[in-house]
Amino acid sequence: MSIQVRIPTPLRGLTENKDVVDAEGATVNELIENLQTRYPGLKERICDDKGELRRFVNVYINDEDIRFKDGKDTAVKDGDEISIIPAIAGG
Amino acid sequence: MKDSKPLFKGLICKECSARYNPEPIHVCEQCFGPLEVEYDYEAIAPLISRDIIQSRAPNMWRYRELLPIQGDVTVGEHVGFTPLVKADRLAAKLGVRELWIKNDSVNYPTLSFKDRVVSVALTRAKEFGYDTVACASTGNLANSVAANAAAAGLNSFVFIPSDLEPGKVLGSSVYGTNVIGIEGTYDQVNRLCSEIGGRFPWAFVNINMRPYYAEGSKAMGYEIAEQLGWKLPDHVVVPMAGGSLITKIKKSFDEFVKLGIVDAHPTHIHGAQPENCSPIVTAVKEGKDFFRPVEKPNTIVKSLAIGNPADGFYSIQTMNETGGYGENPNDDEVVEGIRLLAEYAGVFSETAGGTVVGAAKRMIEAGRINPDESIVLCITGHGLKTKEALEGKLPPPAAIKPSLKEFEALYAARTH
Numbered sequence: 001m002s003i004q005v006r007i008p009t010p011l012r013g014l015t016e017n018k019d020v021v022d023a024e025g026a027t028v029n030e031l032i033e034n035l036q037t038r039y040p041g042l043k044e045r046i047c048d049d050k051g052e053l054r055r056f057v058n059v060y061i062n063d064e065d066i067r068f069k070d071g072k073d074t075a076v077k078d079g080d081e082i083s084i085i086p087a088i089a090g091g
Numbered sequence: 092m093k094d095s096k097p098l099f100k101g102l103i104c105k106e107c108s109a110r111y112n113p114e115p116i117h118v119c120e121q122c123f124g125p126l127e128v129e130y131d132y133e134a135i136a137p138l139i140s141r142d143i144i145q146s147r148a149p150n151m152w153r154y155r156e157l158l159p160i161q162g163d164v165t166v167g168e169h170v171g172f173t174p175l176v177k178a179d180r181l182a183a184k185l186g187v188r189e190l191w192i193k194n195d196s197v198n199y200p201t202l203s204f205k206d207r208v209v210s211v212a213l214t215r216a217k218e219f220g221y222d223t224v225a226c227a228s229t230g231n232l233a234n235s236v237a238a239n240a241a242a243a244g245l246n247s248f249v250f251i252p253s254d255l256e257p258g259k260v261l262g263s264s265v266y267g268t269n270v271i272g273i274e275g276t277y278d279q280v281n282r283l284c285s286e287i288g289g290r291f292p293w294a295f296v297n298i299n300m301r302p303y304y305a306e307g308s309k310a311m312g313y314e315i316a317e318q319l320g321w322k323l324p325d326h327v328v329v330p331m332a333g334g335s336l337i338t339k340i341k342k343s344f345d346e347f348v349k350l351g352i353v354d355a356h357p358t359h360i361h362g363a364q365p366e367n368c369s370p371i372v373t374a375v376k377e378g379k380d381f382f383r384p385v386e387k388p389n390t391i392v393k394s395l396a397i398g399n400p401a402d403g404f405y406s407i408q409t410m411n412e413t414g415g416y417g418e419n420p421n422d423d424e425v426v427e428g429i430r431l432l433a434e435y436a437g438v439f440s441e442t443a444g445g446t447v448v449g450a451a452k453r454m455i456e457a458g459r460i461n462p463d464e465s466i467v468l469c470i471t472g473h474g475l476k477t478k479e480a481l482e483g484k485l486p487p488p489a490a491i492k493p494s495l496k497e498f499e500a501l502y503a504a505r506t507h
Contacts, residue, residue: 009289010118019289046123055381055404056106056123060282063275065399068386086118087125087401088281089305090227090297091205091332091394 003031003076006083011046014039023082028059029072031082046084056087097161098135102126102302105405113159115219115294117301125401126302128159136350141321144352151207151310157346158310159303160214166243167210169199171310175318175467181435185455187462191324192432193315195471196440201238201262202473203231203441204336208307209239209296215303216294222246223293227284229277229332229394230259231472236296237268248293250280255393258476276388278399297333308336312343315467316353323347323356325464328451330443330471331362331371331417332397334406340469341409361415361460362406363450365392365425365442371403372417375410382407391422391480392442394472416459420449426484428452429474439474447471 002022007015015021023038025031036043046057052072053059059066060083066074076082102111106124117126139156147153151171152164174194182190195204209232216224223246226236233249240247249263253272263270273280281297288295296304316323323344329337341360347353364372368388374381385398400406410417420428428448432438440448447468454460474481491497 006286008118008285010116010120010123013120045121054106054123056118056125056401058282058399063279065278065384065386067384083282083286085282085285086123087399088227088285088298089125089301089333089335089401090277090281091229091232091335091397 003078004081005031005035006081008084008086010086011042011084014042014045026075027072028061028066028074028076028082031076032072058085058087059083060085098138098156099128099130099159101129103129115221115299117299128302128306130157130159132346132349139350139352141352144317151210151307151314154310154313157313158211159306160211161218164210164214165217166213166239167206170206170210171198172314173198175315176436176438178436178438181431184431184435185452187455187460187466189465191315191319191465191467192436192438193311193467193469194438195311195469196438196444196473200242201231201234202476203235204308204311204469204471205231205235206239207310208232208304209235211307212294212296212300212304213239213243213245216245216296216300217243219294221292221294223248223291224296225249225284225287225291225293226296227251227277227281227298229396230255230262230476231394232297233268233270234259234262234476237263237266237270240268241266250284250287252277252280252393256477256479258478259393262476277397278384281399305335305339308339309343309346311336311469312340313347315340316344316347319465319467321353323353323358324467325356326359326361326415326460326466327469328361328363328447328454328466329469330395330447331364331406332395332400332443334362334371334400334402336469336471337362338402338405338409341413358413359415359460360409360413361450361454362410362417363447364417364419365390365395365446366419366421368392368396368398369417369419370398371400371406372419374403374407375417380404380407391477392425392446393477394441394443395446416454418450418453420446420453424449424452426480429481430484432470433474438470440470441472441474441477442480443472444468444470444474445480
């Protein structure tokens with residue numbers, strides 16, 4: 001099972017400049033662990049010491065913010081598109 | 092300022108203090124924290140003083156040493172120095188002694204405080220060599236990007252939720268920009284823009300220009316201090332959408348104190364959001380240090396309808412550190428706030444201003460703002476942009492024939 005993850009500019013140094021990468025897992029958490037094995041260092045960029053997502057990191061499954069679902073335990077399935085996006089100002 | 096050494100050193104992560112060169116970046120690569128401009132205050136101190144500031148033209152560039160551009164101002168040189176109005180009748184109505192309106196609803200050129208941030212962002216974008224600028228916006232930012240880009244000869248794309256007020260849409264399209272309406276909330280527009288920004292080599296004022304852009308808001312705070320006679324107020328009430336402005340008002344006061352331009356003074360900085368989109372205010376009221384995002388904001392205050400505020404965390408800190416509080420008036424109180432401001436101070440504000448007045452009223456009534464202390468309300472956008480909020484709320488104009496008799500009858504009925 002393979003899921004596409006969109007990589008934001010600040011992380012592309014770790015992904016050979018690829019803006020979309022494949023990852024495997026049944027939850028967001030598993031995806032992050034899987035990405036860490038493929039691209040070492042990626043997890044610590046988006047998660048804090050306790051393994052929780054950092055407060056300025058937003059993760060979306062298709063169009064939905066995982067904070068409105070089950071956070072890192074949110075289930076993912078084949079064909080889902082995951083986006084990792086830094087907090088953005090505006091108004 | 093041309094050819095002189097820049098007075099800002101670079102960018103620093105607000106979370107982990109990692110340092111970066113002053114490039115078009117906004118996120119720390121180590122921890123995703125937002126990047127902030129870092130100044131060389133020792134170099135700035137001898138270059139700025141009350142006398143120097145007062146010798147300059149009445150616009151926000153009188154504080155240029157504290158704004159992050161390298162060369163001359165090339166976009167928005169007339170922005171800022173809007174009136175600080177003493178509103179005695181509104182003060183009496185609200186039962187307080189000293190009330191001021193910082194009226195950015197008459198900012199130049201697009202009647203909102205966003206002209207400040209855009210002036211900095213586009214000047215900086217030109218310094219970086221961009222020919223196309225863009226933004227995600229709830230309306231005011233789009234208006235300002237469109238107008239200032241037109242004046243500066245830059246291409247522009249503005250991305251907005253497709254259900255914005257017609258006045259805000261027209262207020263962008265008229266400048267010949269590319270207006271892109273997105274079927275979704277502002278937060279969805281923002282997310283899309285982040286992805287577009289990763290593909291297109293543009294200066295997105297609220298994304299890769301954000302560290303510079305956000306600093307423009309400080310000028311509102313500098314002006315408040317100068318216009319109060321070089322002193323800080325006891326209270327400021329600030330509208331919050333993404334939450335950047337409230338943090339920059341604090342930064343502006345802190346910088347003026349650090350540079351010896353004003354005396355230190357404990358200003359309580361309060362935040363205002365509308366009831367159905369108040370993640371930051373809710374966190375403050377519940378004593379939490381982080382907010383829970385709002386998925387589907389539902390409020391007449393579209394300019395503050397940001398459910399996932401980027402600076403929410405720092406806004407909460409700002410209110411807590413300064414002894415401020417937050418309030419979230421409902422739609423009816425927002426309309427009442429617009430009317431109070433108009434009828435008692437002669438200022439016609441958009442819904443965000445009604446939110447500020449409604450929030451201030453609640454805090455005064457609850458005793459959180461001492462009625463004997465000085466209060467500044469930050470009014471950030473013009474009422475003609477959100478006319479529909481008042482539809483059906485005001486008495487219709489009287490209609491009579493061109494006849495003196497008819498007028499006399501009408502007058503008699505009204506004064507009876």
